Amino acid sequence: MGVNFGSFMANAWGRSFLRHCAGELKQNLPDPRGTVRRIQKDAESRFWECEDTLPDKQTKSLIASCCLVLAAYRDLQSQCAEDQAFEIVRRAVYRTYQTPMRFMARVWLWLTRDPVKRLGQQWWKKQSQRMYGAGMQFDQEETADSVDLLVRRCAFHQFFVERGEPALTRVFCEWDRNWMDIVNEPGRQLRTERPTTISTGGDCCRFRIVRAEEGNSQDPNDIVLLQISRLQPERTTTHRKEAT
Numbered sequence: 535m536g537v538n539f540g541s542f543m544a545n546a547w548g549r550s551f552l553r554h555c556a557g558e559l560k561q562n563l564p565d566p567r568g569t570v571r572r573i574q575k576d577a578e579s580r581f582w583e584c585e586d587t588l589p590d591k592q593t594k595s596l597i598a599s600c601c602l603v604l605a606a607y608r609d610l611q612s613q614c615a616e617d618q619a620f621e622i623v624r625r626a627v628y629r630t631y632q633t634p635m636r637f638m639a640r641v642w643l644w645l646t647r648d649p650v651k652r653l654g655q656q657w658w659k660k661q662s663q664r665m666y667g668a669g670m671q672f673d674q675e676e677t678a679d680s681v682d683l684l685v686r687r688c689a690f691h692q693f694f695v696e697r698g699e700p701a702l703t704r705v706f707c708e709w710d711r712n713w714m715d716i717v718n719e720p721g722r723q724l725r726t727e728r729p730t731t732i733s734t735g736g737d738c739c740r741f742r743i744v745r746a747e748e749g750n751s752q753d754p755n756d757i758v759l760l761q762i763s764r765l766q767p768e769r770t771t772t773h774r775k776e777a778t
Contacts, residue, residue: 537574539581539598541591547630548577551602555626562622563613576605592667593689600693603627603702620701627705632712639716649717649724650745653681673738685739688732703733707758710741718754723747727755734761 537548552570559566580601581594588594603623610619646652658681659674666672669689675682691703714726725746730736734757 544595544598547599548602551630554629558622558626572609573605577601589668593669596689624705627709635712636716639713650681658683679745681743683741691732707731707733731757
């Protein structure tokens with residue numbers, strides 16, 4: 535399905551999301567094609583209404599993905615229960631770019647002798663800022679055996695808060711498990727932690743990679759998964775199945 539968000543990356547993400555969304559809709563709703571067409575048109579309309587206010591191409595790609603998620607959620611709310619609408623959108627986002635992200639994470643870990651050292655000296659912060667643009671603000675903290683990437687300002691969360699749907703930020707937070715779970719695979723002397731996020735009430739999102747010579751802990755120490763397990767345990771179960 536063709537989409538128009540003004541850039542190759544935004545269009546590629548949009549096509550992938552709509553494809554996975556259509557796959558989810560086939561199992562849940564009677565008219566998946568009509569629903570996907572409405573989502574596309576609504577998302578494009580939302581994006582072009584604000585496009586000229588966005589500071590750079592990275593932020594534009596980010597906001598395009600937010601427009602798609604919001605459009606999908608709003609359309610699905612009119613057709614099914616709120617929890618079901620959230621779950622359909624969550625699963626579609628989780629699978630968008632899942633395979634290439636996991637592949638790239640494995641390749642990077644295979645090529646990098648010491649990932650903690652490689653991410654150090656502000657490298658992780660600089661790369662993240664370059665990737666996500668001015669809509670996000672990053673910081674970095676380091677010790678001899680760990681490196682923390684801090685998200686001080688999250689354009690995803692700001693977008694959804696301004697539109698009265700702050701919980702939708704979580705679908706992007708969960709997507710990060712695609713690379714975090716690769717780092718946490720058995721046999722690696724590394725583990726990831728995410729003790730705070732802006733979407734769960736923290737003052738920043740903290741992504742931590744730690745040397746773990748004793749092996750990976752069974753506890754993922756991820757506030758996003760912890761919150762979901764408290765509020766909706768069935769989503770955590772679904773996520774753990776998907777992550778295997």
